[in-house]
Structures are given as structure tokens and as C-alpha cells.
Amino acid sequence: MSFVGIKLLGNQQYLKIFSLCQRYISSDYNYLEKSSLSTYFFEKSLPCLPIPKLEETCQRYLEALEPLIEDQTKYEETIKLVNHFQNGIGSQLHKELISNDRANRHTSYISEPWFDMYLSARTPLPVNYNPFMAWKPDPSTEQNDPRIRVSNFIISALRFRRSLNENVLGPEIYHMNAKKSDTDFYRKIMKLSPSRYSWYASLLFKAFPLDMSQYKNLFNSTRIPLKGKDKLENYPNSNHIVFLKKGNYYTFKVIDDSGNLKSPEEIYSAVDYIWNLPDDYDRQSVGVLTTMDRDKWADCREMLIKDPMNGESLNQIDSALFAVCLDDDINFMNETKRDPLIELSHNFLHGFARIPVERRPVNRWFDKSFSLLFSSDGQCAINFEHSWGDGVAVLRLFNEIFKDSSSRKFVTPSTKTEPEVKSKVTKLKFNLNDSLKDEINSAWSQHSSAVANLDLNYRIYSRMNRSYFKKNKLSPDSMFQLAFQMAYYKISNGKTPTTYEAASTAGFKHGRTETVRSATNQTKKACALIHVGNHSKEELIQSFVDCSKKHSELTKNAAMGKGFDRHFFALKYLAGKKGLPIPELFTDPNYLHANHFTLSTSTLYGEYFSGGGFGPVVADGFGLGYGYVDQSLGVFCSSYVPAREGKQLMDAFVASLDQIGDVLEKK
Incomplete structure (x- = not known):
């Protein structure tokens, strides 16, 4: 196989840990390794997943919603709903969420609602x-x-x-500079650190331990x-x-x-x-x-x-x-x-x-x-x-x-x-x-x-790879996401799709995921500029740079627990748990539209992968798993016919990457 994709694993910076970290291979047939640092060494000291400020969550939501809504009047109506929520029931729920979080520092505020969401779902497991x-x-x-x-x-x-x-x-650790921190000296210092403060000691080495609580359900579990x-x-x-x-x-x-x-x-x-x-x-x-x-x-x-x-x-x-x-x-x-x-x-x-x-x-x-x-x-x-x-x-x-x-x-x-x-x-x-x-x-x-009616497609693209985009000082992931936006723009007469990209919050105790809202005002502008086709190379490249900067900002915020999706999800869950009516914000057609993910995307990078994938999350959507296989880019696309045609999107995706390359290479 020769394409890559997986759902809900998180952004690429956390995925690099598997190739960076040294492993202590055991000579004992019964053990894969015998690490000097115990598996759950950092668990007690991991920071709790932060709850964003309500006003920041509301502002991030409106910013993500803006490129999706064509009718300015409807957008302004949602602004009023958001303000009403922020100053009313939202504020009350937010205060209670913070209070509950302080009383349960052994876990994260999203853990219970997220487990409940999955286990309460009645939809069949395969594909979904x-x-x-x-x-x-x-x-x-x-x-x-x-x-x-x-x-x-x-x-x-x-x-x-x-x-x-x-x-x-060995515990999972994201090393900013593995040559300096993934060493025997680092591990000796960690072993001398009290477990309650070990996470903070690790930060001095720019090494970030990750939550490992999910490993307990990996084996002998159903x-x-x-x-x-x-x-x-x-x-x-x-x-x-x-x-x-x-x-x-x-x-x-x-x-x-x-x-x-x-x-x-x-x-x-x-x-x-x-x-x-x-x-x-x-x-x-x-x-x-x-x-x-x-x-x-x-x-x-x-x-x-x-x-x-x-x-x-x-x-x-x-x-x-x-x-x-x-x-x-x-x-x-x-x-x-x-x-x-x-x-x-x-x-x-x-x-x-x-x-x-x-x-x-x-x-x-x-x-x-x-x-x-x-x-x-x-x-x-x-x-x-x-x-x-x-x-x-x-x-x-x-x-x-x-x-x-x-x-x-x-x-x-x-x-x-x-x-x-x-x-x-x-x-x-x-x-x-x-x-x-x-x-x-x-x-x-x-x-x-x-x-x-499940239609599967894939594409391998060899013209550009990670090094190519980095050489041009662009985030590889942002250019992949821009190509998805451009592809959908081509097949839908200029529409902007509601887009989900998974990011891991494993840097926090019982962290799960956060959503990167990859459809932005910047990607919308870039799509329009390329479509019109009468702009200078400098203006087009600047639009790529703007997309890259914005996407990097969103990815970083999501990994740090500063998105808006999980916060809103927890507030809505708390309202239901208290028996309160669902706040009007969450029944707003614009909110429902913003959570109808036409493009569900996730990236994975790994030298041992030949492929992988997942199904669309909505009947008229696409499931897009993507990443890098050797020196090529690979995309796995799932969709349901006749609602969507995956081949059409994949052809448009390749054409979009070509357009990006043509701009970057234009003399």
C-alpha cells in the first residue's frame, strides 16, 4: 500500500516522538524494553488541560465561523447569540465547569464528556x-x-x-532537541526529581512528557x-x-x-x-x-x-x-x-x-x-x-x-x-x-x-514533499490543508467547506483532542486569488505565507488546549447533565453548519506506514487521511456515492497542488 491517513491522532509535532526517542531494547525475550524511567513516571506531575477563557472561546468561534457564512445578516445574528450566551447562561456554565475542574484535578474537564459521547453513540462502529x-x-x-x-x-x-x-x-516524551534531552544524563536527573515535580524538571530540558493514561485500555480490553x-x-x-x-x-x-x-x-x-x-x-x-x-x-x-x-x-x-x-x-x-x-x-x-x-x-x-x-x-x-x-x-x-x-x-x-x-x-x-x-x-x-456506496480513492503526489515546503518557508501541513480548500472550491463553485483537522492535547493530564479549524479567512482569500488568476506571484506567495502563519497559530493553540470546540462541547454537556434547556447558541443553524464537517481530515507521519484511513463523518462529506510516504505525499479519501465523488475531489486536489507549485516555481 502507498498512502497514509488516520483519524484523531493529533498534529505532527507529537507524532515525531516515536522516531526521536531512544528505546532500551531488552535482551529478555519477555520484554520489549526495560526503561530506566517507569511508564507512568510523569503522570502525577502532568498539568491539567486548561479551560480557555469564555470570551476567548466565543471570539475564536466567530472567527472560525466567518469564512463559512456567506450571508452577513445571518452572521451578525449569530454574533448577537454569542454575546447573549457569553453574558448569560454561558457565563454560569463556565463558572461551574471551572469549579468542577478544580474539584477533580486527577483528570481533565473533557474526559468524562468525551467518553460519554463515544459510548452513548448508537451508530455502528465500522467506517463511522x-x-x-x-x-x-x-x-x-x-x-x-x-x-x-x-x-x-x-x-x-x-x-x-x-x-x-x-x-x-518508557514514557512518551516530546523532545524539542533529542540530542540534548534524550540522553542518560536527562534520565538520571529525572529519576532524582520528585514525581510531583518531574514534569517541570523535564521542561528545563525542553522535553515535554505526554499523558499515557489511555495505554491502560490498550490490551485485554473491549x-x-x-x-x-x-x-x-x-x-x-x-x-x-x-x-x-x-x-x-x-x-x-x-x-x-x-x-x-x-x-x-x-x-x-x-x-x-x-x-x-x-x-x-x-x-x-x-x-x-x-x-x-x-x-x-x-x-x-x-x-x-x-x-x-x-x-x-x-x-x-x-x-x-x-x-x-x-x-x-x-x-x-x-x-x-x-x-x-x-x-x-x-x-x-x-x-x-x-x-x-x-x-x-x-x-x-x-x-x-x-x-x-x-x-x-x-x-x-x-x-x-x-x-x-x-x-x-x-x-x-x-x-x-x-x-x-x-x-x-x-x-x-x-x-x-x-x-x-x-x-x-x-x-x-x-x-x-x-x-x-x-x-x-x-x-x-x-x-x-x-x-x-462507500467510495475509496487515493492519490500519491511526488512533485512536492515536506522538505520542499520547508525550503519555501511554508508549513507543509498548512499547504496540504490549503490544497484541500482549493480542491473543494473547484468542485463546489467557490464554496468554503466546514473542515475538521485533529490535534492531540496529550501534553495534558487525560488530554484527548482539539479541533483545528483549517478553513480560514486566509485560505478563502487564497482560493479566490488563485481562481481569478490575474494576480502577481508576490501577492499569491504572500497569501500562502498568510495561510501558513494562521494555520500554525491554530495548530499551536489547539495543542495547548486553546481551541473552542471542546470548551463549547463541555458547556453543552454540562447544561444537559443539569437538565437545563440546550442554550440557543447550540441550536443556531450557523452553529449546526459549523459542526457539519464536510471535510474531516487528519495527518499522520511514520516511516512504517503504507496506508490507512477512516470514513466520512457526515453522509455528504469526505474523510481525508493524509501524510508523507518516503518522499511523496499521500492522501486517502472516503466518501459516499452519489452524494459525493471522491475521484473528483482527488483530481482537484492534485491540480491544486500543481497550482501551488507553479506559483512557487514561477520565474
């Missing part, structure tokens, strides 16, 4: 919430045999977990469907993983009674045995139920657990350390009729491979915290449930798995299987009555219909 990220092939060709790669990925993930569980996985609101369940004593193959479920104990990892030979033997099982498709596989509306899935689960055997099988899936999905019947690289990357993306995103196999089951369990996905052509990816975290922990796991598995190679083509291991693999069984079979058939049909 669960994203995927795909790995590059292993540098050693022979290591890409799917059975070998599955085994090594499992081992690396388990080594990661052991280090995490025993508090020796989302349980309940009527009205789901719950997250964690099983700390779990010692097995669950394999999915053609809709069948198998468990294998990968950790022994002493807490140690099973040997590479044992794990490889279990993988090889399951991979080669002749089992046919389970046409009544229960996994498709995880694609349902959450209330409907909750009803079906209640029906399932009335049978003790079903209840035990569900418990084995729920409590598994993670899921491993073996798509041993899929080889897209040999597909000649369709683009293999597009077909593979469909499979990784929602579990439906569009291949000529009648009634193929959905070989997924979307409720698991994460699942490792493998196809028979050696392609692999991770798909993860989103409520427990925003992907920071998944991103680290993703990178560590690749680095560890490609360097250590515990399983190789010469590894021998142990025949007796097959007796330790257990196939899960379900007893399904006619009602449950009907529900499974209905869920399959509904999911099939839901993804039938």
Missing part, C-alpha cells in the same frame, strides 16, 4: 468510528510469509504488553454493547488471544502460568495450525453483530448469553488480549480487475472484501480495543475501536511492532512447528436459535448495504 493503519512490508522478503509475520507481530505485541504491565515501557450507553471492560488476568478465520473463532493461550510468553515455536505452531485449517466459511458467524446499531447489538447479545455456551464463548472473545484476523482467502495483489489497494482498504476498514465469494462472513470483532489483520498476500494492518483512546497508544504499538519484529525475527522460515501445540488451540462454539440466525442474516445485509 474504527479506523485502520497498514504496515509496510518487512525489509526481508522471506519474513513477509503471512504465518511468519503474524507470529512475529504477536510476539512483539506481547513483549510490548509485558513491558507496559510491569511499568518498564467495548460491551448496552442499551443507551456501552461500557468498556478490561480483563487484567487474561492470557490468551482470539483468532478469527472465515468467521470461525479460536483461542490460544500465549502466556503461561508464570506470566511468561510462550516460545516462538509454540506461537508459530498455533498460527500455522489455524492458518491451514480446512474449515469452511461460517455463514452464521456472530462477528457481524458488532457491525450493528449499538442498541440492536445489545439486544442480540442478551439473546446470545441466555445460552451458557454462548456466554462463555463471548467471554473468551471479550477477555482476549487482542484479536488476530486471518484473511487467508484474500490475495488482492493478484486481483487484476480492480485496484488492489482500494480493495484491500475496504477489507481493512470494514471487513467486507469485494471479491467473488458468495456470502463471505465479516471476519472481524469490531468491539475489541484493537485487531491485527492479515491477508494471504502478506498485507497487514491494525483496526481499532475508538472510544477508549485517540490512537496515541495504538500509534506507538504500531511502530514498536514493526521495529521489533523486523529487527529481532523470533520466527523465521527455518522455525520448526511443534505438532502437539494444535491440541492447545480451542475452537469457540455458539448455539444459535432461529431468532439469532435471522438477526445475523439481517446484520449481514444491513452492513453490506451500509458499505455498498
Whole structure:
């Protein structure tokens, strides 16, 4: 695969940490690393996520709204609503929010509302919430045999977990200058610092520790469907993983009674045995139920657990350390009729491979915290449930798995299987009555219909890369976002789209995300200037500089918790919790328009990525995952036809980048 994207991971400055930080690789097979600084060393000293001043939040909202509203009269009406809110109910809610925050310094003001938002959502998880990220092939060709790669990925993930569980996985730190701060001297000073003040001591080195609270739900965790609101369940004593193959479920104990990892030979033997099982498709596989509306899935689960055997099988899936999905019947690289990357993306995103196999089951369990996905052509990816975290922990796991598995190679083509291991693999069984079979058939049909109109596209652009934009003293991310604005301008007769870009607030205790409102007055002006086409090079370049400066300002503010979206969200949530009427500001058509994200975008940078993506957040929108693959720019685009045509936007996007390049290179 050769394109990049992921939803809600945050801005690029935080994503650099994974390649900058030194890692203490352990010689012990059971541990990925043994850091001198404990995993949660900085947690007590992390600053709380700041609550912006209400007047600043209101002003930022109006500024973001201005380029989206064409009717000046309607905009002025919203200004009045904002002023009324700021001086009335908004002020009261803001004061209470601050009071609650001061009484709960162990967490952030956004944590409870954000968890509640995710877990209360009744929309199906695939496409709407669960994203995927795909790995590059292993540098050693022979290591890409799917059975070998599955085994090594499992081992690396388990080594990661052991280090995490025993508090020796190094804490995440963003180093402004890694050569000076990512050193033994830095760590010695940190160890001498009282944990209560360690974060502040780290700042002296211009090294910023990040929140790691989400890591606790990375393994042995699942989302349980309940009527009205789901719950997250964690099983700390779990010692097995669950394999999915053609809709069948198998468990294998990968950790022994002493807490140690099973040997590479044992794990490889279990993988090889399951991979080669002749089992046919389970046409009544229960996994498709995880694609349902959450209330409907909750009803079906209640029906399932009335049978003790079903209840035990569900418990084995729920409590598994993670899921491993073996798509041993899929080889897209040999597909000649369709683009293999597009077909593979469909499979990784929602579990439906569009291949000529009648009634193929959905070989997924979307409720698991994460699942490792493998196809028979050696392609692999991770798909993860989103409520427990925003992907920071998944991103680290993703990178560590690749680095560890490609360097250590515990399983190789010469590894021998142990025949007796097959007796330790257990196939899960379900007893399904006619009602449950009907529900499974209905869920399959509904999911099939839901993804039938999902259109996926991608583009690779090699003319300009990160270095190119930096050489021209422009923010690479701002130029990507400007190109999105220009592309939409082209296909919509000059309209400005409501645009979401994710930024991480992981620099704060229990931080989640903030929104960068990438559609600005500056991008709107630049689009208009280029469209007219009769302006000087200097004027056009100045418009690019203005876009870059504004975008950098918005990105910095968001990362520092100084956006407006989460603040407004918390105030609205508090009003509902108190049983108050929804403030008029939040029912204003302009506010609703400002939160109907036509472009949902997120950037990701990583040397081990080959691709990834997510679905649109609105029916008439686009999901745009983008980033840099080697020396090229890559974009993944999802949309629903006939409401939107992704190819049209992607063609316009490439044309827009060309226009930017032409301006910068014009003599």
C-alpha cells in the first residue's frame, strides 16, 4: 500500500516522538524494553488541560465561523447569540465547569464528556468510528510469509504488553532537541526529581512528557454493547488471544502460568495450525453483530448469553488480549480487475472484501480495543475501536511492532512447528436459535448495504514533499490543508467547506483532542486569488505565507488546549447533565453548519506506514487521511456515492497542488 491517513491522532509535532526517542531494547525475550524511567513516571506531575477563557472561546468561534457564512445578516445574528450566551447562561456554565475542574484535578474537564459521547453513540462502529493503519512490508522478503509475520507481530505485541504491565515501557516524551534531552544524563536527573515535580524538571530540558493514561485500555480490553450507553471492560488476568478465520473463532493461550510468553515455536505452531485449517466459511458467524446499531447489538447479545455456551464463548472473545484476523482467502495483489489497494482498504476498514465469494462472513470483532489483520498476500494492518483512546497508544504499538519484529525475527522460515501445540488451540462454539440466525442474516445485509456506496480513492503526489515546503518557508501541513480548500472550491463553485483537522492535547493530564479549524479567512482569500488568476506571484506567495502563519497559530493553540470546540462541547454537556434547556447558541443553524464537517481530515507521519484511513463523518462529506510516504505525499479519501465523488475531489486536489507549485516555481 502507498498512502497514509488516520483519524484523531493529533498534529505532527507529537507524532515525531516515536522516531526521536531512544528505546532500551531488552535482551529478555519477555520484554520489549526495560526503561530506566517507569511508564507512568510523569503522570502525577502532568498539568491539567486548561479551560480557555469564555470570551476567548466565543471570539475564536466567530472567527472560525466567518469564512463559512456567506450571508452577513445571518452572521451578525449569530454574533448577537454569542454575546447573549457569553453574558448569560454561558457565563454560569463556565463558572461551574471551572469549579468542577478544580474539584477533580486527577483528570481533565473533557474526559468524562468525551467518553460519554463515544459510548452513548448508537451508530455502528465500522467506517463511522474504527479506523485502520497498514504496515509496510518487512525489509526481508522471506519474513513477509503471512504465518511468519503474524507470529512475529504477536510476539512483539506481547513483549510490548509485558513491558507496559510491569511499568518498564518508557514514557512518551516530546523532545524539542533529542540530542540534548534524550540522553542518560536527562534520565538520571529525572529519576532524582520528585514525581510531583518531574514534569517541570523535564521542561528545563525542553522535553515535554505526554499523558499515557489511555495505554491502560490498550490490551485485554473491549467495548460491551448496552442499551443507551456501552461500557468498556478490561480483563487484567487474561492470557490468551482470539483468532478469527472465515468467521470461525479460536483461542490460544500465549502466556503461561508464570506470566511468561510462550516460545516462538509454540506461537508459530498455533498460527500455522489455524492458518491451514480446512474449515469452511461460517455463514452464521456472530462477528457481524458488532457491525450493528449499538442498541440492536445489545439486544442480540442478551439473546446470545441466555445460552451458557454462548456466554462463555463471548467471554473468551471479550477477555482476549487482542484479536488476530486471518484473511487467508484474500490475495488482492493478484486481483487484476480492480485496484488492489482500494480493495484491500475496504477489507481493512470494514471487513467486507469485494471479491467473488458468495456470502463471505465479516471476519472481524469490531468491539475489541484493537485487531491485527492479515491477508494471504502478506498485507497487514491494525483496526481499532475508538472510544477508549485517540490512537496515541495504538500509534506507538504500531511502530514498536514493526521495529521489533523486523529487527529481532523470533520466527523465521527455518522455525520448526511443534505438532502437539494444535491440541492447545480451542475452537469457540455458539448455539444459535432461529431468532439469532435471522438477526445475523439481517446484520449481514444491513452492513453490506451500509458499505455498498462507500467510495475509496487515493492519490500519491511526488512533485512536492515536506522538505520542499520547508525550503519555501511554508508549513507543509498548512499547504496540504490549503490544497484541500482549493480542491473543494473547484468542485463546489467557490464554496468554503466546514473542515475538521485533529490535534492531540496529550501534553495534558487525560488530554484527548482539539479541533483545528483549517478553513480560514486566509485560505478563502487564497482560493479566490488563485481562481481569478490575474494576480502577481508576490501577492499569491504572500497569501500562502498568510495561510501558513494562521494555520500554525491554530495548530499551536489547539495543542495547548486553546481551541473552542471542546470548551463549547463541555458547556453543552454540562447544561444537559443539569437538565437545563440546550442554550440557543447550540441550536443556531450557523452553529449546526459549523459542526457539519464536510471535510474531516487528519495527518499522520511514520516511516512504517503504507496506508490507512477512516470514513466520512457526515453522509455528504469526505474523510481525508493524509501524510508523507518516503518522499511523496499521500492522501486517502472516503466518501459516499452519489452524494459525493471522491475521484473528483482527488483530481482537484492534485491540480491544486500543481497550482501551488507553479506559483512557487514561477520565474
